Amino acid sequence: MLGLALGVMIAYFAIYVAYAAGLMRFPFDYDQGEGFELVDTIMLSEGQWPYRDAEVYPFYASNYPPLYHVMLIPFAWLFGPAYWYGRLVGFLGTLVTAGALGYAVWRSERHRTIAALAGLAFLASNTVYHVGPLFRQHMTMVMFETLAIVVLASAPERPFPTRRRLIVGLALLLAAGYTKQLALATCVAAFVWLFLRSPRRALAWGVLFAAVAGGLFAWIHLATDGQWTLHIIAANVNEFMAQQAIDLYRQWFRLHAPLILLAALLALYEVYFTRLSIYSVWWVLAVANSALSGKWGAGDSYFATAIAATCLLSGIAAARTLRGGWAIPDDHPFAARLAGLRAWMAGRRAGLLSAAAIVIPLLYLWYGASVLHLPTEGPVFEQVANTLGVESSYGDRYAFYDSAGWVPGYATIGHIPTQADIDAGKRISAIVAAGDLPALSEEAGFSLYAEKEVITNPTQLKNLYENGQYDPAALIDAIEAHAFNVVVFRAQFYPPPVLTAIYDAYTPSETITMNGFAYEIWRPNTDGAEGTGAD
């Protein structure tokens, strides 16, 4: 039965590879915001910081740390602006994460099949599937976090990591934090665990870590005249929607329930019967940190770290169950009171191991059924979907079945882009390319494809505006002066005054559908006519 569970996870891996390959062939934004990460990469490859004054032309600024984009600089030098290499690095990062999870399980319990299942279970998660191969820094952060935790985890006989492990592990934590700010919770988890093991040494290493991280922060702050701090910290304090976080927690639990239950069992066992591992501390804090998924602009991807920790902990729990490794220590304060339970378990060891050999694979099969997702069109996929009796969750928008359903904050992506989507992107790019003026587009891909300057990063302008850190006067003046040949909307993310200026100065001209999303092309009003005032 374990082989069957492994087969299911390998099938999900094959779907994931097909999806990643499909995305790498697609030359435009697939997920809103990818293009701006490409712009960050291009800027850094040209020796410019993407943390700049968003109130002056081209009204652009980034709200993400630079490491992921720095890693892509060689690709930018060699291939220019392109989406495939960012997606490739994101995808490879998830494979490294899965490998690290599997290795950690194997190192702990020496069970190869469960180790493989733990890694593959991570890639089979709906969230990891649809975020993994994007041109986004998130999964690279998860890779660094996972590597850091796996490196820091000492051998059981060693109370504290060696100096070499600490240096490598903390460097990886630093890398995670400078890939995305969300890694802060993993940093806290690592130092909480170190503190439990040796408060003095944890404090000493913590001071060193803070000095290096703070020094880097101060250097970028000075190099960008404070724009770094403004965009990374101040503009990231967004509205928190508690209901969104609650819905996403429910969805996360529904999809990953068997693994979460196993992980919780091991964490509780460590709390009450052995020592807390860094994995358990990481799991608790990663799950708690997922509450930030309720922020505006956040979503289910904020659970990726919790999913990695869940796969790791549940893998250890599963392998330990299969080899009968759960035990109540003889010197435990409750040993006498639990003597009956211990005797019962010892007397039925063979039967319990036989039951475990059935239950553990069933849990992974349950997980496999929970996370069901696959394209519903194309070779093989269509037949599989028909056999399973599932059809697209998104109707005619695109061909993809996703058992996750939808709650606010859940990314509605996962389908493989078609040639029609590529053709639609080229049509929009051709419109953007017309004339000498730049376009005001909510996605950077069309301007990059048209070899025009990218103007604005709408979500960051909105972040800044909502925090009282952005005066849109110069951008509104440019809009009123028809300084842009067209406006391309996807979700109307701009700050309200900017949207109002566009409604007044531009008029909707046509709508082009790409990837199931309607892209509106707005053109300048002629003869001073008022716009349609759409809002």
Next chain:
Amino acid sequence: MWRWLDNDFTLTKRQLGGLLIAAGTLAVVAMLAAEVLDADSGGFGLVQRAGTAFGILSVLFGWTLLPLGDRPA
């Protein structure tokens, strides 16, 4: 008093329990204090309720660790 700064000092289950009780109490007090200090904020909100619940859970969880004594956390 300063034993915790020794190189070979490791927190025990009892000490971890004490820390969780202290942290939970602090969280509950902070949530209630926020309500007292900013009574015009529109009632005891979801974040305050969640903070109070987690504070209480932390206290209860920490309390269950106290009987585990000097076993390393």
